Amino acid sequence: MRDGEAHVLTAEADRTVMETIRDAGIDELQALCGGCCSCATCHVFIQEDYMRLLPSMNEDENDLLDGSEHRQEGSRLSCQIRITDSLNRIVVQIAPED
């Protein structure tokens, strides 16, 4: 969560990180566009160790993140990250709201 409170969620393979967080009822992650890379309201910070395991960012995601006032090194849109085995135990923090 934004305030650092931790939630442990069980993720199903092939779903996105955004869907996993949203379906756990965590409303802080707004994910307004429903996962079509259009709104940047599912912005999260990824721990450094996991960054290199993620699929690379496309231009649309990059553009959207560029527009956030809170972009930092580990920024990603969680709707663009699909859960795979290699991401086991991934830790993400929800970015502040823009």
Place this chain on the structure above:
Amino acid sequence: MSSSPIPAHVPPELVRTYPFGHGKSTTRNVFDIIDELHDGPAAIYAKELYRERAGWVFRKAADIRDILMDSEHFSSEDVAAFAKLTGNWTNVPLGIDPPRHAFYRALLNPLFTPSRMAALDDDIRSHAQSYIAKFHDRGHCDFVREFALEFPIRVFLGMMGLPLELTQQFLQWEKGLIQAATLEELKVSTQAVVDYLKEAIEDRRLHPREDLIGDGIVAEVRGRRMTQDELIGYCFNIYLGGLDTVASHLGHFLRYLAENPEQQALLRARPELIPNAVDELMRALSCVTVGRNCVKEREICGVTVKPGDRVAISMMLAGRDPEEYPNPREVDFSRKPRSISFGHGPHICLGIHLAKRELRVALEEFLKVVPPFRIPDGSVLQTDCAVVVQLRSLPLEWDV
């Protein structure tokens, strides 16, 4: 107004008159009407929804999200009548379905990001201040006519690089687009706006500048620039999207604060709650309905929606759905609602960060400058219940 015939696949018991649609108005509080609809069936078939046209209304937020995500069955193309009346253009990107929609959206998203909108803060604030300065000493105002309607137009004109003196002209055109009683009237108003936008685009080609028109001219969709028709659709879409929607929400918000002095006092005492209050008021007092056309048969809530059927998606209903929000009638500024008032799915409001900023700044400035305000005794508030539900006027008074 005569209704279109009810198709055979519509169960007769679901056919209802619906309080919202072109030309309808009420003196009741519209949100009480919304709450009553939540006591009824999950799906109704509304007579006379869009002028004489009938259509489905689904009241649950979950169904509304579902429809908004399902562009395979529910299309946005040809939903708004404007474009087809005056030529070959379409609203960009509102009138375009996925996957093509995403190409345009990728072009537009960077123009409306939070950081770009944050840069407009000072302009937005000074527009709000200049309107409030005109009436705050007087002890009363008509908030809708003297603030809400014009304020978003000024912000829009600034972003488009158009002269602020056009505020009244744009307001007149906007009324023509929204209140047109016949398609012929709608055509005339649409044509006037399109003609003006064409001139503005031409001017910007000759004198390039960095504003939304200039940015639109040089922006690329899949490696090419937009055509003239696409540019018109883009400018028209921005025009249409941001004016009466912000104005209408502001009217409902201020009415709520006037009628609920303890909530008004809370925001005065704790202005840091205003950003959250905007989200909560957007949920509870949302006032926009969007449309989709069914293009492939689908079952929802036990009814069959067939190709050619119109579906009205009411954000007003979604925001007050008791299955989605506990105590939906209660406005609670500490609630952090995940609302769908700005839409959901691919067509989610492009101007969301701008709109929220305008609403927040308007509330901040109004509460800062104007003393505790109320609606004068005996006022009758008339609300127009079209696709954007809007108070016709909102008289407010305060002690000076």
